[in-house]
Structure formats: C-alpha cells, structure tokens
Amino acid sequence: MSSRQGQLFSASLMEQIKSRFHYVDHDVDGRARLFFDNAGGSFRLKAATDVFAGIDALPDCPERIHERALYLQDIQTRGEDDVRRILNAREGSVYLSLTASAAMFEMVRAVMENVPGTNAVTTILEHPSSFDAMKLYCERTGKCLRVAPSNAETGGVDVDAIVSLIDDDTALLSVMYASNISGAKLDIASIVERARARKPDLFIIVDAVQHAPHAVIDLQKTPVDGINFAPYKFFGCRGSGVTWLSPRLAELPHHRLDAKEKGAWELGSPAPAQFAVVSAIVDYVAWIGAQFSDADDRRECYVQGMQRIEEHERALLSLLLNGVGEQRGLRAMKGVQVFWDHDDLTRRDLIAGISFDGLDPTAAVRAYEARGVIVYERIATSLYSGRMLESFRLNGAVRVSPLHCHEPSDIAKFLAVTEEVASTSRVECELPESAVHSY
Structure with missing residues (x-):
C-alpha cells in the first residue's frame, strides 16, 4: 500500500x-x-477529552470491591491492553507516569545502576529527558557517555554512527525513534538488529514520543527493552506518559511498593481516566483503519x-x-x-x-x-x-x-x-x- x-x-x-x-x-x-x-x-x-472528564469526575477508588470500582478496574485493564496494541507488545509491564520524561529518567536509572559496563551510548539529537538522564547516570556510575553525531543532510543519525560506538562493555543504548527537530526517522529496526549482533544482551531504550502518532510501532520486529510515548502528543490529554518495559528491565531494582510484583512500576493509585484516553486513541485510529479493512482484530x-x-x-x-x-x-x-x-x-x-x-x-x-x-x-x-x-x-x-x-x-x-x-x-x-x- x-x-x-x-x-x-x-x-x-x-x-x-x-x-x-x-x-x-x-x-x-x-x-x-x-x-x-x-x-x-x-x-x-x-472523544479523549470527553471520556477523561467523565471518568475523572468519579469519586470511586479503583482499588475496592464495589461495582463502580470494578468498572474502573476494567477501564484500566482495557487501557493496558490498548497500550500493548499500540506497540504490539507482549509480556513485560505497562507503566503510566506523570510524564514520559519522568519515566525515561527512571528507566535509564534502573539500567545504569544495575547493569555492568563501562560505557553507555546515545545520540546528539535526543530529547533532554533522555540525553540528560544518560549524562547524569553516567556521571553517577562512572561510565563513559558515547554520543553519536547527527547527519546534517538528513537531519537524523546514521546507523553506523550509533553501532560503531557499541562494544562488549556497553551497558545501555538509548535512542529516539524520530527527531522532533527535523522529523528524521532513525532506522530503529537496523539499529536494534546490528546493536544486538554486536552485544546480544544489550539493554535498549527508545524514545517514541515524537514518532508514535505518525506511524506503526511493532516491538515484535524491533525488540527493545523500554519504550515510551506521550498521549498529549498523540491526540489525547496531558497528565500522563506511557511506558512499556520488557520483563528483564521491569524487574531491575526500582522504586516499588514491597508487596507488589517485581515487575510493577506503578506507585500509588492508578488514574483510570488516563487509561481511558489511551483506549479512545486506539478507538479513533482503528476507526480510520476500518474504512480500509474488514479485519476484526x-x-x-x-x-x-x-x-x-x-x-x-x-x-x-x-x-x-x-x-x-x-x-x-x-x-x-x-x-x-x-x-x-x-x-x-x-x-x-x-x-x-x-x-x-x-x-x-x-x-x-x-x-x-x-x-x-x-x-x-x-x-x-x-x-x-x-x-x-x-x-x-x-x-x-x-x-x-x-x-x-x-x-x-x-x-x-x-x-x-x-x-x-x-x-x-x-x-x-x-x-x-x-x-x-x-x-
């Protein structure tokens, strides 16, 4: 097509x-x-602003057993399922935080403090939430930050420039899906494939905030460890950042209530209205898709x-x-x-x-x-x-x-x-x- x-x-x-x-x-x-x-x-x-206002107006706590609480739990479950549909993600953990930037700092911290290595790799075009997190935790853990340069003609970063910086001692690769300065898409599929060929167990985190509203993301084709997007840049509402974490990243030490599962990243009561916004986004995009396809899935x-x-x-x-x-x-x-x-x-x-x-x-x-x-x-x-x-x-x-x-x-x-x-x-x-x- x-x-x-x-x-x-x-x-x-x-x-x-x-x-x-x-x-x-x-x-x-x-x-x-x-x-x-x-x-x-x-x-x-x-639809997103309407459903947010309607659900956020409810006084009920979803962590209860009465009817309205169960309804809110269903909304959260559907929203988590729709996050996975957006990303084609299986297993792992879905984490809604206040902002996508906050989640990026948390993902970088978890890897940098717990995964051995002498260096970490990123690009010069990263959003400050990624670049500054990498810089901060390289300083705190004594790792060297290796930065791939931009390509002034394409506005992106060449795959070779990134992969050439990765070696057996690289703890983390953090890279954006597309530049919010130039609009250039990075070849994430090639970057992931070649980076993992160089170091099979390399942790990879992707900032998809810019790119997610514009094209398909498929984690079955680009198996990374962490990826985030922001509903407010994706036809939705402000007030949340959406993150998916692979099982091995989700289980690294992180801020967590002790009684919760190791892979849980959510702190405090969930905000069902934000999950409903994600479902409204998927409803809308799927509605467009239905104009061109008879698919039921x-x-x-x-x-x-x-x-x-x-x-x-x-x-x-x-x-x-x-x-x-x-x-x-x-x-x-x-x-x-x-x-x-x-x-x-x-x-x-x-x-x-x-x-x-x-x-x-x-x-x-x-x-x-x-x-x-x-x-x-x-x-x-x-x-x-x-x-x-x-x-x-x-x-x-x-x-x-x-x-x-x-x-x-x-x-x-x-x-x-x-x-x-x-x-x-x-x-x-x-x-x-x-x-x-x-x-």
Missing part, C-alpha cells in the same frame, strides 16, 4: 476526521487559525489506521515542499531555506525546518502568528533545541509540524502566508539601515 509520495484521505473522510478534533480551524476564541505546532503538542480528540485495524495516517501525512509533506496547485512550495520560495531536505519522504515524519533571509526564527514565528498561523521557533539558546541545532551548525530554525487532520487547502494557506512573510522579510532586508530605523 505504501507509496513514496503518500496518499491523501478522501474529502469525505477528511471531513469526518476534522470533526473529531477540537479547534482544527479555529482557536478557542473562534478566530480562524492554522495550528502547525503538533510536534510540540497535538490536536485533542473530542483491533490491533490489525489500528495498524491499518496508522498506515493510512502515515500515507496522508507523507502526501501533506510532499505538498508542503513542492506546492499545492498554483501555490509554490517551500522548496521553490525565494528567501526561504529548507533544512534537512531530501527526496526520500519515507524517512521523514511530517515536520519541516525552515529559515528566512533577513528574519530570525523568533521574529518569523511572531510574523506567522500575526497572520493566524502557529509554528515554533527552534533557537540555540533553548534547552530543548541548543544541543541539536549546534550539531547541525545552525543558530535556529522555524519548525513546521501539521497533523493528519489537516488537508491540502490548509497546506496551501500556510504556504501563501509563508510567501508573504518571506516577501516582507526580503523587503526589510533590502532597505537601507536608515530606512529601517525610520519605522
């Missing part, structure tokens, strides 16, 4: 998809708006849905780069530079990084907002961007991240605004200094 340029949803399905999300075309105040910062958050499914419907989402987003990325109808794309715009741009769109999530001649990223983001468009400035002074941008030898970039609930007309509107911003910046850049100050 997969095509290198993607495949758009039909107009009728697109209308239904948009109707299932809050604030796609307008903000909360009713003003027309394009929200193209979905790598920093995400549109919320109406929930995981198969989910896979079909994610594949269609990926195809639609790839088609949107192609339009973003190449244009919509008579509206030229980013690649052809005067005064606009596209970073990490290459033709293989199968290796990219729906993210573009751009810059403007004569206009810094922060000023560009403000110019977009004045025209009803929300994007994000990645700048070198940001704790979430500096290390990664430095690896690309950039001071900043404007990150553009639509979502699958956008359609070609949304991309065309964005491109028209971008051309206007670029034109304005060129005029200001070409004016003599005295004329600029006269404003």
Whole structure:
C-alpha cells in the first residue's frame, strides 16, 4: 500500500476526521487559525477529552470491591491492553507516569545502576529527558557517555554512527525513534538488529514520543527493552506518559511498593481516566483503519489506521515542499531555506525546518502568528533545541509540524502566508539601515 509520495484521505473522510478534533480551524476564541505546532503538542480528540472528564469526575477508588470500582478496574485493564496494541507488545509491564520524561529518567536509572559496563551510548539529537538522564547516570556510575553525531543532510543519525560506538562493555543504548527537530526517522529496526549482533544482551531504550502518532510501532520486529510515548502528543490529554518495559528491565531494582510484583512500576493509585484516553486513541485510529479493512482484530485495524495516517501525512509533506496547485512550495520560495531536505519522504515524519533571509526564527514565528498561523521557533539558546541545532551548525530554525487532520487547502494557506512573510522579510532586508530605523 505504501507509496513514496503518500496518499491523501478522501474529502469525505477528511471531513469526518476534522470533526473529531477540537479547534482544527479555529482557536478557542473562534478566530480562524492554522495550528502547525503538533510536534510540540497535538490536536485533542473530542472523544479523549470527553471520556477523561467523565471518568475523572468519579469519586470511586479503583482499588475496592464495589461495582463502580470494578468498572474502573476494567477501564484500566482495557487501557493496558490498548497500550500493548499500540506497540504490539507482549509480556513485560505497562507503566503510566506523570510524564514520559519522568519515566525515561527512571528507566535509564534502573539500567545504569544495575547493569555492568563501562560505557553507555546515545545520540546528539535526543530529547533532554533522555540525553540528560544518560549524562547524569553516567556521571553517577562512572561510565563513559558515547554520543553519536547527527547527519546534517538528513537531519537524523546514521546507523553506523550509533553501532560503531557499541562494544562488549556497553551497558545501555538509548535512542529516539524520530527527531522532533527535523522529523528524521532513525532506522530503529537496523539499529536494534546490528546493536544486538554486536552485544546480544544489550539493554535498549527508545524514545517514541515524537514518532508514535505518525506511524506503526511493532516491538515484535524491533525488540527493545523500554519504550515510551506521550498521549498529549498523540491526540489525547496531558497528565500522563506511557511506558512499556520488557520483563528483564521491569524487574531491575526500582522504586516499588514491597508487596507488589517485581515487575510493577506503578506507585500509588492508578488514574483510570488516563487509561481511558489511551483506549479512545486506539478507538479513533482503528476507526480510520476500518474504512480500509474488514479485519476484526483491533490491533490489525489500528495498524491499518496508522498506515493510512502515515500515507496522508507523507502526501501533506510532499505538498508542503513542492506546492499545492498554483501555490509554490517551500522548496521553490525565494528567501526561504529548507533544512534537512531530501527526496526520500519515507524517512521523514511530517515536520519541516525552515529559515528566512533577513528574519530570525523568533521574529518569523511572531510574523506567522500575526497572520493566524502557529509554528515554533527552534533557537540555540533553548534547552530543548541548543544541543541539536549546534550539531547541525545552525543558530535556529522555524519548525513546521501539521497533523493528519489537516488537508491540502490548509497546506496551501500556510504556504501563501509563508510567501508573504518571506516577501516582507526580503523587503526589510533590502532597505537601507536608515530606512529601517525610520519605522
């Protein structure tokens, strides 16, 4: 089914998809708006916010024996099952924490404090929750942190660059599934296969927060020890991070109530509403899958849905780069530079990084907002961007991240605004200094 340029949803399905999300075309105040910062958050499914509010309003504790408590237990069980469906995970432990970042620190700590080795491996593009955790626990355990460099052309990290750092004394490999700076996908299947060929019992942790909303994840094909995602970036709600741990990682020493099983990571009473949000996400993606498949299996419907989402987003990325109808794309715009741009769109999530001649990223983001468009400035002074941008030898970039609930007309509107911003910046850049100050 997969095509290198993607495949758009039909107009009728697109209308239904948009109707299932809050604030796609307008903000909360009713003003027309394009929200193209979905790598920093995400549109919320109406079903997710509704089910969260309804279940969270219940006063009942799920750790009881009465009817409503049993109902909440069923919601948690279904949510755990749906986490496994999202990841195609078997055995192991499902752990919902306050944030995906907190869980990352805990996973890294468990491995680094309990698994022998003299070094640990990561990449320069990791989110601070992973990179800083690796740095911290390397310092605490006396291990050397080995960091694979980025590839400035692809925006990712080459498999060879990662695997070459692994040896018999490597305790942990921590790697992200895709960059939330550039959108570049890392070849996790090859990384896992080659890393385990070098050291069969190597512990591997994957940050899938950026990638999970955009494509299928299959732990049967990429057997790692720990992986996390964030529902709030996955059409869901804020307030939880979702983690799966392999049996051997789950049973490493960690904070745990003594009477619980060794593989349990949950502390305190569960939040059934957060599990219900995960199920609402799977319901939605499986609904998309059911438009294209007669499969009865929930995981198969989910896979079909994610594949269609990926195809639609790839088609949107192609339009973003190449244009919509008579509206030229980013690649052809005067005064606009596209970073990490290459033709293989199968290796990219729906993210573009751009810059403007004569206009810094922060000023560009403000110019977009004045025209009803929300994007994000990645700048070198940001704790979430500096290390990664430095690896690309950039001071900043404007990150553009639509979502699958956008359609070609949304991309065309964005491109028209971008051309206007670029034109304005060129005029200001070409004016003599005295004329600029006269404003």
